[in-house]
Amino acid sequence: MKPKLLLTRKIPEAAIERLRQHFELIVNPNDAPLSRAELIALVADVQAIICLLTDTIDTTVIDAAPHLKVISAYAVGYNNIDVKYATSKGIAVCNTAGVLTESTADLAWALIMATCRRITESEAFLRAGKFKAWEPMMMLGQDVYNKTLGILGMGRIGQAVAKRATGFGMRIIYYSSSPKELPFEAERVELDTLLREADILSLHAPLTPETKHLIGKAEIALMKPTATLINTARGAIVDEKALIAALADQRIFAAGFDVYEEEPHIPAALLALDNVVLLPHIGSASIATRTNMGFMAAENALAVIEGRKPLSQVNG
Ligand code: NAP
Ligand code: GLV
Numbered sequence: 001m002k003p004k005l006l007l008t009r010k011i012p013e014a015a016i017e018r019l020r021q022h023f024e025l026i027v028n029p030n031d032a033p034l035s036r037a038e039l040i041a042l043v044a045d046v047q048a049i050i051c052l053l054t055d056t057i058d059t060t061v062i063d064a065a066p067h068l069k070v071i072s073a074y075a076v077g078y079n080n081i082d083v084k085y086a087t088s089k090g091i092a093v094c095n096t097a098g099v100l101t102e103s104t105a106d107l108a109w110a111l112i113m114a115t116c117r118r119i120t121e122s123e124a125f126l127r128a129g130k131f132k133a134w135e136p137m138m139m140l141g142q143d144v145y146n147k148t149l150g151i152l153g154m155g156r157i158g159q160a161v162a163k164r165a166t167g168f169g170m171r172i173i174y175y176s177s178s179p180k181e182l183p184f185e186a187e188r189v190e191l192d193t194l195l196r197e198a199d200i201l202s203l204h205a206p207l208t209p210e211t212k213h214l215i216g217k218a219e220i221a222l223m224k225p226t227a228t229l230i231n232t233a234r235g236a237i238v239d240e241k242a243l244i245a246a247l248a249d250q251r252i253f254a255a256g257f258d259v260y261e262e263e264p265h266i267p268a269a270l271l272a273l274d275n276v277v278l279l280p281h282i283g284s285a286s287i288a289t290r291t292n293m294g295f296m297a298a299e300n301a302l303a304v305i306e307g308r309k310p311l312s313q314v315n316g
């Protein structure tokens, strides 16, 4: 008999096909996240779950799944999963580390360019019929080349973002838990220095109790008035209210968001700002990467069930 696996949301078909060869699949048939009650009911007799970052896998869900051996996240971030509790129950927690690094770094750069050069604002201006002539003072932004890029969290994605900056002749500084051996020049600095010196500050740390609201009012106050903040990590690393207030007062130049504190809720005060670029959490959203994430999440689940070493396990 095949082991049972719950897939909480449809992922690219090629990955689902691979899962079908090895599992009796329960797939959320709806084009919407499972409700908490649905999730709790559906885990009752599964050995494996492939879940999304929108599924909260806490003690209640884990307790509702007495046969569970593996929680395989279709994501690299796993702040939605109670890893400590899963570990205490002998459940492996896996993620798709690595396969989405380059796509997410590309997206961070899309936000860097879009914020510094006012791309979406300029396009809206044109579409509104306001482009009447080339003008010396129209849509003036900040340069990117030769500036200082600050990376908060010099892990896989932070490094991929920094590597791209070498082509822009940028100085790279970073703040991270540990020093890194890097194939490009970069200086490890204290958080205060990072905030004071970065022209572009890009966040790439995981959301943990230590990083929650790591960037608050006092930290934003240290940033240059010409600086841009880019968040493709997790919304709650930044105190969103404090950032919105700083942007509204033009205390920093702009911000690019792919993630929010209370996704998918976007505060009205944020939507009202011109100096922001707002994306709907699409960091890894390329066709190839989402397919590869599917294969990796499938292989992680299968490896645990078959007693092999998964490609990426976060607890053990
Ligand atoms: P990673 O390789 O684990 O990198 C995270 C880095 O953050 C590590 O280098 C870590 O340092 C550092 N770090 C941890 N705690 C820190 C702290 N308190 N202060 C400073 N640095 C700290 O992870 P990744 O694959 O690059 O992914 C990073 C995050 O991006 C994920 O956790 C996820 O939330 C987010 N993400 C978002 C999207 C999107 O769609 N927008 C896509 C993918 C990922 P050490 O190396 O010293 O431990
Ligand atoms: C996306 O946000 C991820 O963590 O993979």
Ligand code: GLV
Pocket: none
């Ligand atoms: C701009 O289009 C220029 O030629 O400077």
